[in-house]
Amino acid sequence: MKIAIDVRAASGEKAGKGWYTFHLIRNLLLIDQKNQYLLYSREKIPGLDQFPNAEFKLISGRGLLWHLKAAYSIKKEKCDVFFAQASYIIPSILPKNIKTVIAVHDLVAFLFPNTHEKKAVFVEKIFLKRAIKKSTRICAVSENTRRDLIEFFHTDPAKITTVYCAADDGFQQVDQKKLTEFISRTNLPEIFFLAVGTIEPRKNYLNLIKAFKLVRERYPNCHLIIVGKPGWDYGEVYRQLAEFSFSGYVHVLGYLSGTSLVNLYNLARALVFPSFYEGFGMPPLEAMQCGCPVIASYSSSLPEVVGDGALLIDPENVNQIAGAMITVIKDPELCMKIQKKGLVQARKFSWKKSAEKLLEIFEIEAMQGSKTISDGAVLSSTARKK
Numbered sequence: 001m002k003i004a005i006d007v008r009a010a011s012g013e014k015a016g017k018g019w020y021t022f023h024l025i026r027n028l029l030l031i032d033q034k035n036q037y038l039l040y041s042r043e044k045i046p047g048l049d050q051f052p053n054a055e056f057k058l059i060s061g062r063g064l065l066w067h068l069k070a071a072y073s074i075k076k077e078k079c080d081v082f083f084a085q086a087s088y089i090i091p092s093i094l095p096k097n098i099k100t101v102i103a104v105h106d107l108v109a110f111l112f113p114n115t116h117e118k119k120a121v122f123v124e125k126i127f128l129k130r131a132i133k134k135s136t137r138i139c140a141v142s143e144n145t146r147r148d149l150i151e152f153f154h155t156d157p158a159k160i161t162t163v164y165c166a167a168d169d170g171f172q173q174v175d176q177k178k179l180t181e182f183i184s185r186t187n188l189p190e191i192f193f194l195a196v197g198t199i200e201p202r203k204n205y206l207n208l209i210k211a212f213k214l215v216r217e218r219y220p221n222c223h224l225i226i227v228g229k230p231g232w233d234y235g236e237v238y239r240q241l242a243e244f245s246f247s248g249y250v251h252v253l254g255y256l257s258g259t260s261l262v263n264l265y266n267l268a269r270a271l272v273f274p275s276f277y278e279g280f281g282m283p284p285l286e287a288m289q290c291g292c293p294v295i296a297s298y299s300s301s302l303p304e305v306v307g308d309g310a311l312l313i314d315p316e317n318v319n320q321i322a323g324a325m326i327t328v329i330k331d332p333e334l335c336m337k338i339q340k341k342g343l344v345q346a347r348k349f350s351w352k353k354s355a356e357k358l359l360e361i362f363e364i365e366a367m368q369g370s371k372t373i374s375d376g377a378v379l380s381s382t383a384r385k386k
Contacts, residue, residue, distance in 0.1 A: 001035040001366045004057075004079040006070065007048060008041050009086035013229065013255050015198055016282050017086045017105055020141065020165050022047065024085070027355035029054050035362070038077060040070045064089065074098065080366045083358075085139070088124065088131035099365040101358075102131050103139040103163065106279030106300075107148045108202060116202065117232035129153065136368075137361050139163040141280045144301035163357050165280045166349040170258070171289040174266045182263045192223035193325060194268035194292070196261070196283040197275065199252075200231035204274040204297075204315050209240050209250070211274075211321035216249065219329055225264060229255040265290035270328045270335075273297065274315045281305050285349060288342030293335045295324045309342030 010022035022045070029037065029051040037054040039045075044056050059070050067089040074082055075095065084091050085103035094100055108116050109124035132138065132153055138160045140146035146162050149155045182188070193212070197203045205226070212224045224246075241250055256264070265271065271287035273296045281302050284294045294310035296302045303312060311324045328335055 001081065001362065002038065002077065002079045003035055003362055004038045004040060004074045004077065004082045006041075006082075006084050006087060006090060007039045007045060010048065011041060011043055011045050014257070016165075016280065019168070019282060020103070020105070020280075021085050023166065023168060023351045024163070024355055024358060027351040028358055031352065031355055032359055038074075038079065040073070042066070067093070081362050083362070084131070088127040091131040091135055092127045094134075096134075099137075099368070100131075100135045101137045101139065101361055101365060102135045103141065104128075104132075104145055104149060104279075105141050106145055106277065107152055108277055108279070110152060111148065112202060112277050114201070117200075120232075135159075136365050137161065139358065139361070141165055142301040142304055144304055145279045161357065161361060163354050163361075164349050165282055165285070166351040166354060167282065167286045167289045167346065168351075171262055171265065171286040173291045174263060179263060179266055182260075183267070188267060189221070189223040191219065191221055191329065192225050192268060193328075194225050194227065194264055194271050194287075195273070196227045196271065196286075197273070198228050198231035199226070199234040199237050201233055201236075202276050203228070204276050205237045206240055207315065207318050207321060208272055208274050209237070209244065209246075210318045211272075211325060212246075212250070213244050214318070214322035215325045215329075218326060222249070222329070224250045225268070226250065226252045227254075227256045227261060227264065261286075262290060265292040268292050270295050270311075270325065272321070272325060273302070274313060274321050275299070275302070276315050278302055278305075284310060285346055289346040291339045291343060293328055293338045294342060295321070295328065306342070307345040307348075309338060309345035311338065 007021055007025055009018045026047055033053055038057050039054055040057045040059060057073055059066055061069055071090050071093050079098055081099045082094060083101045091100045091102050109121040113121045132155060140160050140162050143162055146160050149160055150157055195208055199205060215222055265287050270293040273284050275297055277300045284296050284306050287294050288309050294306055295313060296306050296310045297315040298312040299315055313320045313324050
């Protein structure tokens with residue numbers, strides 16, 4: 001079986017879709033040495049480039065041109081299956097004889113368009129509906145996204161399989177000695193909350209900052225560390241920080257990954273994740289795996305991800321967000337309970353399990369494609385006899 005995959009999202013600095021692409025495809029290649037994989041990108045991606053049955057197809061160009069060139073190559077290579085997990089243009093233009101599987105992370109462009117980049121909303125509204133209709137199978141990253149697909153697009157439930165995200169194994173509890181060394185190197189504050197995610201309206205940083213202002217009225221030495229690169233319409237967040245004069249108490253670190261982020265999860269009083277809408281929500285899972293208490297919205301997929309391993313809040317209610325943060329500071333016994341439940345909940349998610357499920361989908365689609373070709377050949381032969 002020849003499988004083509006668009007892996008561009010896994011290059012460079014990665015957020016949710018990028019990590020989903022990288023870990024899912026890497027684990028797929030680790031468990032499957034039988035099938036042939038063509039990885040479409042603009043550049044080779046470390047971590048995906050050492051598998052003998054995987055070949056990078058480097059396509060130059062940007063925008064629509066890249067997609068047209070990639071689609072032409074996929075047709076020329078006579079691939080059995082194409083998998084798209086970040087862009088829906090190629091699934092919209094491939095011929096029907098190539099089985100197409102798409103991953104849908106969320107429907108934010110349709111449900112909350114005002115909280116999303118306008119260009120991304122425009123592109124998804126053009127191509128996602130067509131891709132859903134043309135694809136032979138859809139991978140939803142959560143049951144919540146699966147329900148959204150059924151309700152919003154009236155998609156056949158039998159066509160959708162939930163293929164969860166997971167946290168990398170590197171997100172784990174760290175030895176106290178290493179944490180002490182990290183604190184001394186970085187001069188971290190003693191009490192701090194952590195927020196992780198791209199700085200954009202959907203992540204609800206404005207309400208988080210208002211809640212933090214209330215927390216500091218009771219705990220003046222409390223700090224907030226924000227890990228995330230500026231995204232669409234990030235300016236209002238910085239304006240609000242300036243208005244509240246948080247100099248020295250709010251630290252915006254930009255994009256972080258690896259050991260530094262793991263250490264911050266281990267040391268934070270809690271991860272605060274008051275997002276309005278998430279297709280999955282990776283940071284709460286990473287935090288739980290590190291033994292970090294989690295405060296998260298009760299909206300969209302987040303209750304499904306955190307289970308009973310977090311304090312759930314209304315993202316619209318600033319007082320409720322602040323109340324949960326204060327509870328974490330003054331009730332260490334409750335924190336211990338949340339930590340333990342979070343560690344148990346995190347074990348339910350595994351990239352290996354998700355990759356095995358994806359491989360099963362590919363094999364079923366390829367088998368059905370072969371059956372269709374075989375049936376067509378039989379019909380053609382019968383017609384000639386007549």
